[in-house]
Amino acid sequence: MITDEDIRNAKILVADDCERNAWSLEEILRLYDYNQVSVCTKPSLVAPLHSKNHYDLILLDMHMPDMSGLSVMNALRATGMDPYLPVLAITADKTLMHTVLQAGARDFVLKPYDFSELRIRMRNALEVRLLYKAAKEYGRLQKERALHDPLTGLSNRVLLEERIDYGIAYATRDGHAMALMYLDLDGFKQVNDWAPRKIYGHPPFCKGRFWVL
Known part of the structure; x- marks a missing residue:
């Protein structure tokens, strides 16, 4: 289950080449009680930063002169981290909505912001992202336990x-x-006997048909 605390502590990156817009949005997100908000004003650095910090959500402006938002998404995909792109696309062009979704963005927000809508879309995207990460970790643990x-x-x-x-x-x-090399360990029974002693404070002993730990 994803809690409010999980949402507040999610890692968020604001990516916008306009410093004024980026810092303003960061300030707004901190007012919404998000605790881990970072800003990047150089689109070429978004993918390397994500590879290093594993953001849960990237608020990505789609209109940047040096490198478009779609190019940034391609760079994120090229990192090979996982097939899930945690991108919330920000655009003033309604015609781009289908394009950014087909490119792998989780959702989009139109400029100028409706901040109540932005807040809802961010929360929804973060819940899905955190659930995805939890399911992936659960699968990893299950495989680890099986093997x-x-x-x-x-x-x-x-x-x-x-x-x-x-x-x-x-x-x-x-x-x-x-x-195939086969190895035999002398005295391995002592290791087996030692483990229950270490955990339970005494070696196992036989009582009738059952071993008691």
């Missing part, structure tokens, strides 16, 4: 079999041989 032992963090049997299959496939494709 690694939760206690040691080491690769489990599922990942081992997957890697062996990959190795065989690559060797077959390239006409190479593949070697």
Whole structure:
């Protein structure tokens, strides 16, 4: 669930070559209680800044003389960070609305601003972005848990079999041989006995048909 605090603490970048417009919009967003607002007045720096800071929303002016907003979006896509472009396009040209959406922008706002509309569109875009990030992280954790032992963090049997299959496939494709090294650890039972002692304060013991931790 995305909370109001999550929204307020989202990372936001205002990208506009007109310094007066950029700083004015930043001041307005701070009045709306957004805590992490940055400004960029050089469009060529937007993509590098996003690669470094991973913004949750970029308020991008589409009419900049040195580099258009669409070119900035292409540069953002070229970073390869993820297919999701967290861009809220800002334009005074209504004919650009379909173009910016087709280019990957999440939404758009027309100039001159209707600030109540801007606030709603920003919140909606941020909620979707944060949900996307949460789902992506959840998927990563699920995959991690499926392929690694939760206690040691080491690769489990599922990942081992997957890697062996990959190795065989690559060797077959390239006409190479593949070697598999098998290692045995002396005294590994002591490690198994030590782990429950470390966690529960005592070694496991057998009670009837069950091991008690």
